[in-house]
Amino acid sequence: MIRVLDAGPLTTVQDGGRAGQLRYGIPPSGPVDRRAFVIANRLAGNDGGAAGLECTVMGPRFEMQAACAIAVTGADMPVTVNGSEAPSWAAIDVKPGDVVKIGAARAGVRGYVAFAGGLDVPVVLGSRSTYIRGRLGGVEGRAVRRDDVLRLLPAAAPRRHAVMREARPDFSGDPELRVVLGPQADRFTDDGIAALLGGAYEMLPQSDRMGARLRGPKIAHARGHDIISDGIPLGGIQVPGDGQPIVLLVDRQSTGGYTKVATVCSFDIARIGQVKPGQRVRFRAIDVAEAHRLAREEAASLARAVEEKV
Amino acid sequence: MRVVPAGDLALSVEFAEEISVETNTRVRALEYLIQQKGVPGVVETVPGYRALLVYYDPSATSYDALCDALQPLAAQTESAALPPPRHIEIPCCYEDPELGFDLVKAAERLSLSPDEVVRLHTGFEYLVYFVGFVPGLPYMDLPERLTIKRLDTPRTKTPPGSVSIGGAQCCIYPLDSPGGFWVLGRTPLKLYDPGASEPVLLRSGDRVRYRAISRAEFDELAGSPARSGGEVKRD
Numbered sequence: 001m002i003r004v005l006d007a008g009p010l011t012t013v014q015d016g017g018r019a020g021q022l023r024y025g026i027p028p029s030g031p032v033d034r035r036a037f038v039i040a041n042r043l044a045g046n047d048g049g050a051a052g053l054e055c056t057v058m059g060p061r062f063e064m065q066a067a068c069a070i071a072v073t074g075a076d077m078p079v080t081v082n083g084s085e086a087p088s089w090a091a092i093d094v095k096p097g098d099v100v101k102i103g104a105a106r107a108g109v110r111g112y113v114a115f116a117g118g119l120d121v122p123v124v125l126g127s128r129s130t131y132i133r134g135r136l137g138g139v140e141g142r143a144v145r146r147d148d149v150l151r152l153l154p155a156a157a158p159r160r161h162a163v164m165r166e167a168r169p170d171f172s173g174d175p176e177l178r179v180v181l182g183p184q185a186d187r188f189t190d191d192g193i194a195a196l197l198g199g200a201y202e203m204l205p206q207s208d209r210m211g212a213r214l215r216g217p218k219i220a221h222a223r224g225h226d227i228i229s230d231g232i233p234l235g236g237i238q239v240p241g242d243g244q245p246i247v248l249l250v251d252r253q254s255t256g257g258y259t260k261v262a263t264v265c266s267f268d269i270a271r272i273g274q275v276k277p278g279q280r281v282r283f284r285a286i287d288v289a290e291a292h293r294l295a296r297e298e299a300a301s302l303a304r305a306v307e308e309k310v
Numbered sequence: 311m312r313v314v315p316a317g318d319l320a321l322s323v324e325f326a327e328e329i330s331v332e333t334n335t336r337v338r339a340l341e342y343l344i345q346q347k348g349v350p351g352v353v354e355t356v357p358g359y360r361a362l363l364v365y366y367d368p369s370a371t372s373y374d375a376l377c378d379a380l381q382p383l384a385a386q387t388e389s390a391a392l393p394p395p396r397h398i399e400i401p402c403c404y405e406d407p408e409l410g411f412d413l414v415k416a417a418e419r420l421s422l423s424p425d426e427v428v429r430l431h432t433g434f435e436y437l438v439y440f441v442g443f444v445p446g447l448p449y450m451d452l453p454e455r456l457t458i459k460r461l462d463t464p465r466t467k468t469p470p471g472s473v474s475i476g477g478a479q480c481c482i483y484p485l486d487s488p489g490g491f492w493v494l495g496r497t498p499l500k501l502y503d504p505g506a507s508e509p510v511l512l513r514s515g516d517r518v519r520y521r522a523i524s525r526a527e528f529d530e531l532a533g534s535p536a537r538s539g540g541e542v543k544r545d
Contacts, residue, residue: 022442229440230359
């Protein structure tokens with residue numbers, strides 16, 4: 001078990017996500033930076049989808065009530081155990097009574113904490129992920145708060161830690177995100193598409209797990225900004241009447257009535273989830289075949305990212 | 311019909327650009343055919359009014375292979391038989407202006423009496439085109455005579471269960487939400503109940519009728535355990 005001493009501004013339980021519920025209006029949830037989340041779990045000796053914590057901008061402080069391996073990844077947040085510095089992107093052995101503190105992000109936005117075995121909160125509609133707007137999953141459908149006690153599932157057969165084989169990601173710069181144009185690229189002017197692909201877009205502080213709100217060169221519509229409502233894919237770039245893009249993320253509305261100029265590729269969702277307000281992103285268009293090739297490369301790279309130590 | 315990519319994990323199959331029962335029936339037929347045939351690589355489908363968003367696993371299929379598999383199914387949607395729909399009765403209290411707070415104004419706008427609005431609203435069988443935007447929100451059609459321009463100034467809060475109309479649509483708010491629709495009444499049923507084993511009451515393809523209830527019956531149903539009133543009838 002762990003006891004939460006300070007929750008941080010927004011800390012939620014997430015696992016691999018809730019599949020198959022979008023047709024009822026329930027989003028998948030799960031971690032925004034899936035790559036960092038999977039690596040944290042592997043470092044802690046879990047399958048990639050075990051339930052852990054996603055923390056935002058600032059991490060939690062908690063007391064361990066059992067011996068356990070944990071791992072912290074994602075945003076560059078300082079980790080201490082009983083006040084002594086501890087590594088991130090690595091397994092840490094903690095024992096009962098240890099106080100783990102995860103500080104403010106120096107780069108990136110979202111940090112992940114995995115625990116050997118994974119957090120034991122009830123499975124709701126096939127997932128432990130928290131969807132706050134729908135009061136679903138996680139701890140009573142809400143963010144983690146002070147004095148919560150989170151149980152752990154039994155860890156898999158004890159094994160030596162895994163180790164990171166890859167360089168840690170650098171979230172300090174302004175990234176280029178790959179997009180596939182559409183589904184409604186034909187509802188925009190050529191200049192509007194050129195603005196999207198040529199300009200830099202600043203991340204706004206109103207961004208959340210539902211969507212990343214951006215500000216930059218206006219993406220002009222050819223014939224109105226409303227469409228007959230349809231499904232919104234992960235990464236869909238919605239452009240309302242003001243011509244400013246919103247990239248829809250894991251807690252997105254399942255359907256909507258605004259034009260979607262393009263869709264951020266699945267393998268770049270993790271990256272946009274680590275862009276701080278004030279940082280900028282650029283978009284580059286690729287075709288679906290190229291996106292699938294890059295997705296395979298990303299999957300292979302993730303499979304290699306962590307190695308078990310024997 | 312056309313197919314367009316929606317990133318590397320989804321594609322959209324679009325039918326005629328209109329809101330109509332005919333076009334939406336094709337969307338639902340395609341979703342049903344995909345379920346029946348088990349198209350390789352498809353992981354999830356999301357119906358809208360006139361398009362079906364198809365999520366797929368690119369490690370199990372390719373965009374071209376999936377398009378090739380979906381084209382013949384989309385062609386069958388005009389004649390495909392859908393399973394019989396569920397018929398669901400929604401009790402709704404129109405009489406109390408605290409619950410149906412826009413009924414009188416909507417009636418004025420429509421040049422009808424409030425009683426006539428209720429009669430028209432309860433005398434129609436609605437199709438749930440799809441459920442979306444927030445958990446459990448049904449998008450339904452509307453008797454033509456009740457077609458009404460949306461509110462000029464949207465409300466910032468609409469209580470859950472509010473039965474409302476706007477444009478050529480009827481919807482029920484499952485969560486406390488902003489809203490631009492005219493609220494005619496309120497149902498004590500929970501359209502979305504995160505604690506229930508099936509949190510969402512209505513589904514794409516359901517047929518819905520409203521039954522006018524008194525405030526006393528509303529209070530009684532609202533106080534009873536969720537959905538134990540036997541309002542959901544299956545064929």
